[in-house]
Each structure stands twice: as structure tokens, then as C-alpha cells.
Amino acid sequence: MAAIDDDSVDEAVYSLYGLVVTDGSISVMNKAEGAFYSDQLRTLSDVKACRAALAVLRQSIDDAAADVRKLRAALTDERIDARVGRVASAMVAMQEGMHLVYACKIALNAGERTIVFTQAECDRLLQLWQTFWDAMLARPLMHRFRHQEPESPPTYSDSFYRDGGSRLLNIFGGIVLYDTLERAEPRNRYAQWSLEWYRARPSLETALSAKFALEMCVLGVVATEEMCSHRGVSFAPAYREKWRACGAPTKRRLADYSQLYLDLRDAYGRSPTELGGLDESGELGDRATVSKRPGERAFRMLLAALGQPTLALEDARAALRAAPDWPKAHFRVGVALLALGRASEAVPALRYAQVLDGRDPAIASKLAEAIGASRSSEISKLAEASRGDGLCTAAAGTCLS
Numbered sequence: 001m002a003a004i005d006d007d008s009v010d011e012a013v014y015s016l017y018g019l020v021v022t023d024g025s026i027s028v029m030n031k032a033e034g035a036f037y038s039d040q041l042r043t044l045s046d047v048k049a050c051r052a053a054l055a056v057l058r059q060s061i062d063d064a065a066a067d068v069r070k071l072r073a074a075l076t077d078e079r080i081d082a083r084v085g086r087v088a089s090a091m092v093a094m095q096e097g098m099h100l101v102y103a104c105k106i107a108l109n110a111g112e113r114t115i116v117f118t119q120a121e122c123d124r125l126l127q128l129w130q131t132f133w134d135a136m137l138a139r140p141l142m143h144r145f146r147h148q149e150p151e152s153p154p155t156y157s158d159s160f161y162r163d164g165g166s167r168l169l170n171i172f173g174g175i176v177l178y179d180t181l182e183r184a185e186p187r188n189r190y191a192q193w194s195l196e197w198y199r200a201r202p203s204l205e206t207a208l209s210a211k212f213a214l215e216m217c218v219l220g221v222v223a224t225e226e227m228c229s230h231r232g233v234s235f236a237p238a239y240r241e242k243w244r245a246c247g248a249p250t251k252r253r254l255a256d257y258s259q260l261y262l263d264l265r266d267a268y269g270r271s272p273t274e275l276g277g278l279d280e281s282g283e284l285g286d287r288a289t290v291s292k293r294p295g296e297r298a299f300r301m302l303l304a305a306l307g308q309p310t311l312a313l314e315d316a317r318a319a320l321r322a323a324p325d326w327p328k329a330h331f332r333v334g335v336a337l338l339a340l341g342r343a344s345e346a347v348p349a350l351r352y353a354q355v356l357d358g359r360d361p362a363i364a365s366k367l368a369e370a371i372g373a374s375r376s377s378e379i380s381k382l383a384e385a386s387r388g389d390g391l392c393t394a395a396a397g398t399c400l401s
Helices: 006-020 025-037 047-073 078-109 119-138 158-176 184-200 204-222 237-245 248-266 272-276 287-306 309-322 327-339 343-356 361-387
Strands: none
Touching: 006 025, 006 047, 006 078, 025 047, 025 078, 047 078, 078 119, 078 158, 119 158, 119 184, 158 184, 158 204, 184 204, 184 248, 204 248, 248 309, 309 327, 327 343, 327 361, 343 361
């Protein structure tokens, strides 16, 4: 295969650069979308002004799209088009998506519809932003002109992709929170993109972003009203039933969530407090921790749904080290030990949890369960030991001869 002509690449990048500099059609398009971040239009409550701004955005998108088509038509080498043309098309696709978002929200505010997005609009939004996302992940244009000094930065630096991908995830994350986009496909796509971005650009920031996105998948599968209202959560059998009912792709995503949570704790040194919020009762006076609780609880529920008590025990002990006087940490150690069949070890952990919080009925219930399981285990061991001697065990109440 012939090498790509450097002069042709330079010419293509110059053409794109002409569209993104001040007064270029892509720059004009981006400024038109930026009007919706002004104080006047941010809330989208002034329907008349918003529609006027939307018309300007529409025209600017059409102008930019026409210029991009001309640019791509002039690129005779497909490899150059893949590096340059797709980036230009991705910029237009991003703003097409934003135009759709604003149009739907404005119509909602005007009382012209009762939902934000129809199914067809959801599908179109995902299609447009997938084009943008593919370009961000591929990073096809990290170009340095031939005349540039070796130490000078590329014309399109890494920040172009970092900022572009992060912006899409921030916008999409907000959109997914709307009820009409709580359907599985947008929610799962958001989680998938966030995880891809973390793997492409591993950092604490991208890990936390992916954790939030994957969290939505966890809650969509195993959440209950009890959990969503920030009340206590137990590892009820119903969670396992929901888990069994979900498909393999969702299970893979939830397994990704489990690994990501551990990455955050281990690779980035985040404590259980930071990842989940240990202040369940508000005793520390920091109400901001309330917003963090669902993440930690989602992880606990996930461990239960996955049937991974060993991981649950490991994580509970990490929480115990971070907050040795926190009754919930002792409770979770006991629950994990009980799930591992180590009831006799679970009893003291649950007893101490009850000493710290004697009002929690969940602790009392699990303690009773652990005591019963421990006694049954002891009886079984005694019966097994006595079986060969033909003895009757009074505790078991059964003749073993």
C-alpha cells in the first residue's frame, strides 16, 4: 500500500482548520449552540427566544454540513478522509444531536408534548452521537504540519479528544436522567461509552464518571424503592431473582461495575467512605454524602446478586478498617461470613454491630439467623462425629445408630 502523501494530509488539515477557526462554518455552528448556555436561554423557559436561537443553530448546522461534504468530496485518499473527514462529520453530528435535544425540550416547555423524547428521537440521538463517539475513541487526527518545529504541539492536540469525549458524556449523562431516556438502550449505551472512555483514558476522573454511568445499570436491574429512598437495604432473595432475569450483556456490564469499584478503591486509593458515603444516618452532618450512598449500596447489592460473598467480605473489612465504630461495617462483615457458610464467625461480628446499634431490626434478624445456622452447624458436626459410634445425640434429638 502506497504511503500517504504528507502534502495531501497537510492540505486536508488546513481545509478543516479553515472551518474551525473564527468565522469558519464549524466555529459559527458551535457559537450558535453556545447561545443556549447564556443566562437568557439556559433554562429554556423563554420559548420565543429559544426558538429564534434554534433557527440560527439549524442554519449554521446546515452551512457547516455543506462545507464538510465539500471537504470530504475533495479527499481522494480514503485514509486521509478517515483521519480528517470523519472528525469534521463528527463535529456536525454532535451539534445535530444538540439541536434535537433543544428542540424537544423547548416543545416540552411550550406544552406541545408530554414526554421529552419519542422512541424514534432516542434512536436518532444515539445514532448521531455514536458517530461523534467513534471519532473520539479512534483519535484519527493527531496531526503535525511538516513545517512545524519538532517541539511544537500538534495542530489538534490530545485535549481536543479529551474535552470532546468528556463533553459528550456529561451531556448524555444529563439526558439519560430524563424519564423518557431511562429505557435500557440509552442507559446501557451511556454506561458502555463511559467505560470505553475510562479504558482509553484511565484516570480518577474518568473512573468516577464510568462508575456513575455503570451505577445506573446496577440500579436499573437490582434497585428497589427502599434503596432509592436511601433507607436500609438487605440482601433479599428478590435481588437474585432480578439478576437471573436480566440478560448476559447486562450481567457483563454489572461485572464491569464490580471491577471498576475495586479499581477506584485499590488503584486510586479511594476509601469506602469516599466511594459510598458511610454517613447513613446524617450523624456527621454532611448531607452531601446522601448523593453518594446509592453507589456504595449498588455495589453491595451487586455483590449479593453476583453471589460473590468473598468479594463482599473483602470490601466490608475495608470499610471496617476505614470506620471501626460504624455498625454497618460490622453488620456487612457478618452478612458476608454468613453467606460463606461461616456462621460461627458471623455471630460475634453481628453481636458487635448490635451493641453499636441496638435499634436496627436488620441486625437483630441477621444475628438470629447466624445463631441458628451456627447451632445447626455444631449439631451436624456432633452428629457426624457420633455416627460411627452409634450414639444418640440429645441436642439433635435423633438416634444415630
